[in-house]
Amino acid sequence: MTTEVYRLSPEDIDSGIIQKAGEVIRRGGLVAFPTETVYGLGGDALNSEASKKIYAAKGRPSDNPLIVHIAEEDALIPLVREVPEKGRLLMHAFWPGPLTLIFRKTEMVPPETSGGLPTVAVRMPVDPIAAALIRASGGYIAAPSANSSGRPSPTTAEHVVRDLDGRIDMILDGGPCDIGLESTIVDLTEDVPVILRPGFINEEMLKEVLGEVKLDPGLLDAGANAGIRPKAPGMRYRHYAPKAPLAIVEGEAREVTEALKTLAGKAILDGKRVGILASDDTARDLAETFLPGMPGAAERLYLCPAGSRAEEQTIARHLFAILREFDDAGVDLIYAESFKTPELGMAIMNRLLKAAGHRVILAADAISEGDM
Ligand code: TXA
Ligand code: MG
Numbered sequence: 001m002t003t004e005v006y007r008l009s010p011e012d013i014d015s016g017i018i019q020k021a022g023e024v025i026r027r028g029g030l031v032a033f034p035t036e037t038v039y040g041l042g043g044d045a046l047n048s049e050a051s052k053k054i055y056a057a058k059g060r061p062s063d064n065p066l067i068v069h070i071a072e073e074d075a076l077i078p079l080v081r082e083v084p085e086k087g088r089l090l091m092h093a094f095w096p097g098p099l100t101l102i103f104r105k106t107e108m109v110p111p112e113t114s115g116g117l118p119t120v121a122v123r124m125p126v127d128p129i130a131a132a133l134i135r136a137s138g139g140y141i142a143a144p145s146a147n148s149s150g151r152p153s154p155t156t157a158e159h160v161v162r163d164l165d166g167r168i169d170m171i172l173d174g175g176p177c178d179i180g181l182e183s184t185i186v187d188l189t190e191d192v193p194v195i196l197r198p199g200f201i202n203e204e205m206l207k208e209v210l211g212e213v214k215l216d217p218g219l220l221d222a223g224a225n226a227g228i229r230p231k232a233p234g235m236r237y238r239h240y241a242p243k244a245p246l247a248i249v250e251g252e253a254r255e256v257t258e259a260l261k262t263l264a265g266k267a268i269l270d271g272k273r274v275g276i277l278a279s280d281d282t283a284r285d286l287a288e289t290f291l292p293g294m295p296g297a298a299e300r301l302y303l304c305p306a307g308s309r310a311e312e313q314t315i316a317r318h319l320f321a322i323l324r325e326f327d328d329a330g331v332d333l334i335y336a337e338s339f340k341t342p343e344l345g346m347a348i349m350n351r352l353l354k355a356a357g358h359r360v361i362l363a364a365d366a367i368s369e370g371d372m
Contacts, residue, residue, distance in 0.1 A: 003164070005157065005171045010034075010128050017172070018129075022136025024169045025050070030057060032146040032160045033133050034174035035125040037098045037183050037199070038153035038320070039160050040069065040143030041168065042133065051112035051142055057167040060149040064233045065115030066142040067100050067183075068122050071134035078108050079120055079140075086210055087188045093209045096126035098179055098200045102187040113142050115233060123183055129174045144234075145182060146171075152240045152320035152355070155180045159324060180317035181347050185232055186213070195219075196232040198347040200316070219350065240355035242326045244275065246334040248356050251363025253309070256337050257282050259363035261290045262370030263335050268300045275302045275331035277322050279309040282337055302329045312341035316348055323355055335361075 006017045021031045028050045030043050041058060043050030045068040055062045070076060073091060076083065080103035083091075087101055105120035114120050125131065134141050145153035148163040157173030164171075184199030186206065194214045195203060206213045218230030230236050249259050260276060264286075267274045278286065283305035291297045304322045307314030326334050336356065339348045353360075 001166055001169065003161070003166055003168055003171060005161065005173055007173045008129055010174050013129055013132050015132075018132045018136045021133055021170055021172055022138075025133075025137035025141065028053070029169040030054060031133065031170040031172065032154075032157075032164060032168060033130055033143075033172045034157070034177060035069075035127045035130045035143075036178045037125075037181060038155055038177055039146040039157065040130070040141070041146035041160075041164065042069070042137070042141040042143040044138065045069075045113050045140040045142035046108065046110065046138075048110040048112040051110060054142060054144060057164055058144060058147070058149045060144065061237070062112070063115050064237065065117055065121060066113050066144050068109065068113065068120055069130065069134055069141040069143050070122060070124050070139060071131045072139070073124065075139050076103075076122055079106060079122060080104060081106060084188050086193055089209050090186065090188075090193075090206070091124075094201055094205075095124040096131065097124070098126075098183040099123065100183045100185045100197075102185065102189060102196070104189055119187075119189055121185065127174070129172060133172065150238060150241065152323045153182055155317070155320050159321070162324075176317070178317070179313075180320060181344070181351060184347070187216075187231065190214075194231070196230065197235060198350050200344065200347065202343055202346060204343070238354070238357070240320070240323055240351055241357065242275075242323050242334060242355065244326060244331050244334050245359070246326075246336060246356040247359040247361050248336050248338050248352060249361050249363050249366065250338040253282070255363035255367065257285050259361070259366035260286060260335055260337070262366050263361070264290070264297075264301060265294060266370070267333055268294060268296050271300075272332040273300045273302065273330065275304065275326040275329060275334040277304050277306060277326075277334065277336040279315065279337055279339070280305045280307055281309050302326070302331050306339075309339075309341070312339070312344040312348070315339055315341070316344045319348060319351060
């Protein structure tokens with residue numbers, strides 16, 4: 001299959017292209033499209049054959065349900081058994097936007113779309129290209145992130161081409177995504193709503209609207225929670241992992257910089273190529289104080305600044321692209337700074353810990369081992 005790619009300007013959307021893409025989806029085909037979070041791989045959510053094609057194109061297990069994307073709030077009504085009051089509050093506060101809500105589903109949602117679950121995930125994106133495409137496609141688009149299963153979610157059309165070229169009908173290129181991390185998922189089927197996946201809409205923002213919100217204990221894969229399975233099936237799979245092993249270096253900023261120098265120095269002396277994912281602040285420090293004095297570092301250190309520590313949105317926006325870059329650069333191992341930033345820290349660290357398979361190094365330990 002030849003995948004057609006069309007460039008679209010979010011400010012001046014070409015309606016001819018949108019109509020063409022809408023027709024592809026109406027007749028059961030697949031179109032990747034931009035949203036404010038990440039690129040989605042869209043098919044008709046009410047057509048079970050289209051959902052099957054989505055799983056096949058991504059190489060995704062079919063028990064991992066898809067999110068249904070709508071463009072009007074009223075479109076929600078026939079999909080779900082009821083809209084709890086807390087759901088209304090969240091929709092009012094955050095739709096259209098990067099928030100996915102889980103409801104009990106009706107017969108209208110085919111089991112293929114909901115991965116066999118009695119519930120359905122629904123989201124109303126704010127991205128104007130996404131909204132136009134949903135309207136042109138009949139109002140219901142099932143769309144997982146448009147990566148092949150296990151890879152980081154795509155934040156540019158080029159990422160989608162890399163993963164899915166030849167496997168889908170069309171890609172709409174609307175430029176890089178604003179947020180760069182997938183939507184927050186909140187489960188409304190329990191009395192107290194539960195965050196199943198952290199995202200741009202953070203715990204604080206949800207609490208402001210709801211008063212009370214819980215965090216899925218399966219997300220905190222440590223201590224007493226170790227071994228509890230996350231409720232969102234997709235959160236259980238290995239994900240985002242670059243080909244090279246990745247470890248997160250945790251500690252106070254100065255210590256982390258020192259630890260990165262120790263760890264990277266050791267690897268470079270061993271003849272390895274090292275990738276470093278760091279804040280601009282740390283990267284600048286490494287470039288000034290480490291690179292010049294370290295023989296071999298210029299060729300063997302692949303330093304990727306994600307954004308300044310004070311601008312967490314920039315770090316979030318660049319995270320997935322950098323994880324993909326490490327694969328292209330062919331590094332042997334990767335160290336990442338820990339980003340426990342105030343607002344997006346939970347969402348960023350959730351993705352990074354998955355990418356690292358939860359490998360965390362304490363900066364203080366790395367420094368003291370380096371001294372021995
Ligand atoms: O930002 C986003 O949400 C992007 C864009 C394209 O909208 N989409 C996205 O879809 O991230 P996907 O399929 O990559 O992730 C959806 C997640 C998976 O972890 C899936 O298991 C979970 O949502 N999910 C879907 N339906 C669910 C349900 N009924 N109950 C629990 N989890 C569900
Ligand atoms: Mg995904």
